[in-house]
Structure formats: structure tokens, C-alpha cells
Amino acid sequence: MSRVWNFSAGPAALPESVLRRAAEEMLDWQGKGLSVMEMSHRSPEYTSIFEKTRSDFRKLLNVPDTHEVLFMQGGAVGMNAIVPMNLLQGFEQAAFVNTGAWSKKTTKEFSKYGLARVVLDNANSLADTAAACYVPECAPLIDRVNSQQMAYLHYCDNETISGVEFNGQIEALAGQLDCPVVADMSSNILSKTLEVSKYGLIYGGAQKNVGPAGVTIVVVDQELLNRALPICPSAFAFGTVAENGSMYNTPPTYSIYIAGLVFEWLIEQGGVSWAQAQAQEKAALLYNTIDDSDLYNCPVRRQDRSRMNVPFTLADESLNASFLSKAAEHGLVQLKGHKSVGGMRASIYNAMPLEGVKALVDFMRDFEKTEA
Numbered sequence: 552m553s554r555v556w557n558f559s560a561g562p563a564a565l566p567e568s569v570l571r572r573a574a575e576e577m578l579d580w581q582g583k584g585l586s587v588m589e590m591s592h593r594s595p596e597y598t599s600i601f602e603k604t605r606s607d608f609r610k611l612l613n614v615p616d617t618h619e620v621l622f623m624q625g626g627a628v629g630m631n632a633i634v635p636m637n638l639l640q641g642f643e644q645a646a647f648v649n650t651g652a653w654s655k656k657t658t659k660e661f662s663k664y665g666l667a668r669v670v671l672d673n674a675n676s677l678a679d680t681a682a683a684c685y686v687p688e689c690a691p692l693i694d695r696v697n698s699q700q701m702a703y704l705h706y707c708d709n710e711t712i713s714g715v716e717f718n719g720q721i722e723a724l725a726g727q728l729d730c731p732v733v734a735d736m737s738s739n740i741l742s743k744t745l746e747v748s749k750y751g752l753i754y755g756g757a758q759k760n761v762g763p764a765g766v767t768i769v770v771v772d773q774e775l776l777n778r779a780l781p782i783c784p785s786a787f788a789f790g791t792v793a794e795n796g797s798m799y800n801t802p803p804t805y806s807i808y809i810a811g812l813v814f815e816w817l818i819e820q821g822g823v824s825w826a827q828a829q830a831q832e833k834a835a836l837l838y839n840t841i842d843d844s845d846l847y848n849c850p851v852r853r854q855d856r857s858r859m860n861v862p863f864t865l866a867d868e869s870l871n872a873s874f875l876s877k878a879a880e881h882g883l884v885q886l887k888g889h890k891s892v893g894g895m896r897a898s899i900y901n902a903m904p905l906e907g908v909k910a911l912v913d914f915m916r917d918f919e920k921t922e923a
Contacts, residue, residue, distance in 0.1 A: 766807050
């Protein structure tokens with residue numbers, strides 16, 4: 552069997568060794584005679600899987616004892632409702648940084664629960680950069696957020712569609728803000744080191760850089776566990792989930808198991824520091840290929856380009872269909888850009904090896920020579 556290079560934005564590629572191990576253990580997990588899919592979430596066997604998965608995640612991200620790690624359902628879109636229901640008690644408003652489609656969706660959903668204050672955005676174009684294609688200057692956040700009785704400040708660390716990624720700007724300011732920082736890290740979690748103590752809450756759907764769809768990881772400061780609104784369902788109340796070890800509601804057991812295998816794999820490779828170095832190398836190779844080309848263009852300002860999701864367009868859009876079909880013939884799939892922006896997008900998460908990116912850039916160079 553020949554596997555393709557899968558550049559899907561999510562659900563995304565998983566390490567081949569993880570898939571092979573899961574296949575080996577599908578019918579008989581470690582001699583127990585049953586699949587993980589069939590285990591009670593409260594059984595000793597599954598408890599051991601869960602506890603190791605949680606422990607490995609804490610190790611990878613260096614999560615301090617002040618923060619809980621929860622495994623929940625709902626995805627990042629679900630978190631758009633779950634987060635305000637958990638953090639708005641005693642507040643009427645929260646602050647939002649809008650840098651793309653996902654942060655805007657979060658802001659819109661929040662409006663059902665409170666007053667959404669957009670304190671920073673990239674809606675206006677710059678002299679050399681189009682709107683929505685850069686990270687705005689973050690220093691003004693201090694004056695716009697402090698003394699405003701904000702429940703929290705929310706931002707999306709990596710915009711999967713537009714390919715805009717923060718580089719620690721808000722983390723660096725967190726200590727100067729008088730409200731907790733909440734970060735959607737669905738598409739770049741475990742790809743760079745973080746100072747977790749700077750965040751009140753980090754969340755991310757697993758299906759991009761962690762594992763299969765179905766589980767959402769939440770890292771939350773213990774001081775924020777009891778700020779839920781009365782309308783918050785018990786199954787989604789962070790305090791209740793934490794008190795019950797993520798077992799108050801039956802968790803997505805198999806997705807957590809696969810995530811645990813991914814964590815083991817990442818630790819074996821060298822952890823998050825390894826992933827960060829790999830991400831920089833892969834992204835540099837792909838962006839340099841785009842920048843050195845007359846056919847390809849990336850609209851994102853260079854210092855704000857995502858290391859995970861690389862959007863690019865072709866100067867001649869009539870070549871789009873040919874590019875995608877010929878790429879597929881070369882085993883390069885899921886390269887079509889999001890329907891809202893068009894063009895192409897290559898997602899190069901932790902599980903995408905450098906070899907896959909090299910195959911893509913070789914094809915891109917050959918395509919430009921022969922087709923453009």
C-alpha cells in the first residue's frame with residue numbers, strides 16, 4: 552500500500568507509526584482481549600490509558616500545578632459557547648482580538664452571552680499588506696483592556712484559514728493585563744513552547760495537531776474553575792469536569808487513546824522543542840519556494856506567517872484545477888484552499904515530515920517550469 556502526503560487542515564495527518572500501533576491494538580489491546588473502543592471509561596485498563604495520556608500532555612507542554620488539564624467534547628466551535636458560560640459569572644463583557652475567520656466566529660458566538668468588545672483587529676489594510684493578512688500591533692491592548700472589567704481577553708493564536716500566527720506577542724503582555732488571557736490554539740498546540748502560567752485558559756480541538764476529531768483539550772487555571780453561569784450545562788462546567796477527572800460525562804475514549812499515542816510519539820521524537828524546530832524548517836522551505844517563484848504568492852506578511860497552515864495563490868488562477876489534479880497524481884492531496892479565500896493551502900502540522908514538504912516543493916517547482 553502506498554500512502555499519500557496529506558496536507559489537510561483538519562482532520563489532519565497522523566504519524567504513520569501511531570496508525571500502525573492503533574491497528575495492531577484494535578482487536579486486542581495489550582493482551583486484554585478487547586478493543587479500547589469497547590472499554591468502560593471507568594475500567595482499570597482505560598484509567599491507565601487516560602492517566603498516562605494526561606500526564607504525557609502535561610509533560611510536553613510543561614503545564615504547572617496551578618492549571619488543570621481537561622479532556623472534553625465540542626471542538627473549538629463548541630468552546631465558543633462553553634468558554635463564556637464558564638467564565639462570565641460576575642461580568643458582562645469580554646475583550647476580543649479578531650485576526651481571521653475563527654476569532655470572528657468566537658466573537659459572534661459570545662454575543663449570545665455578553666457584550667463582545669473587539670479591542671484589536673486587522674480589518675484595515677497596511678501599506679504593503681492586505682487586510683486580515685497580518686498580526687496587528689498588540690501594545691495598545693493594555694490601555695484598551697485594563698480597568699474595563701473584562702471577564703477575559705480572547706484571541707486565536709493561529710488562524711487556520713488565512714495562515715496568520717502570533718509569535719508570543721500576547722503571551723508577553725499577559726502579565727500587564729488585569730484579566731485572564733484565553734487562547735484558541737487548535738491548530739498550533741504542541742508545535743511551540745509556551746509559558747502556560749501566562750494563560751487563564753488554553754483550548755484546542757484535537758483534529759489538527761493532536762489526534763482524531765472528537766476530543767477537545769482544555770488547560771485552565773484553577774482560579775477560573777468556579778465562574779460558570781447558572782445556565783452552563785453540568786457536563787461542560789470546567790469545575791465539574793475537573794472534580795470528576797474528565798469522567799463526569801463519558802469522554803471520547805478512543806480519540807483520547809489515539810491522542811495518547813501521538814503524545815508518546817512526540818516525546819520519542821524530542822518533545823515540543825523538536826516539533827518547534829521541525830515546524831520552522833518545514834515552513835521556511837515552503838515559504839522560500841513560494842517567495843522565489845513568479846507563479847506562487849503568499850498574501851500573509853512575512854513575520855506573521857503561520858508555521859502550520861501555508862496559504863498561497865497561483866498568479867494564473869486558470870491553472871488551479873491542473874495544479875490540484877497533477878499534485879494528486881504525485882501523491883500530494885488536500886491542497887485546495889478554504890472555500891472562503893480560494894487558492895491553495897498546505898497544512899504542515901507535527902505529523903507531516905520534512906520529506907513530505909520536500910515532495911511538495913519539488914512538485915511546485917516542476918509545475919511552474921512545465922505549466923506556467
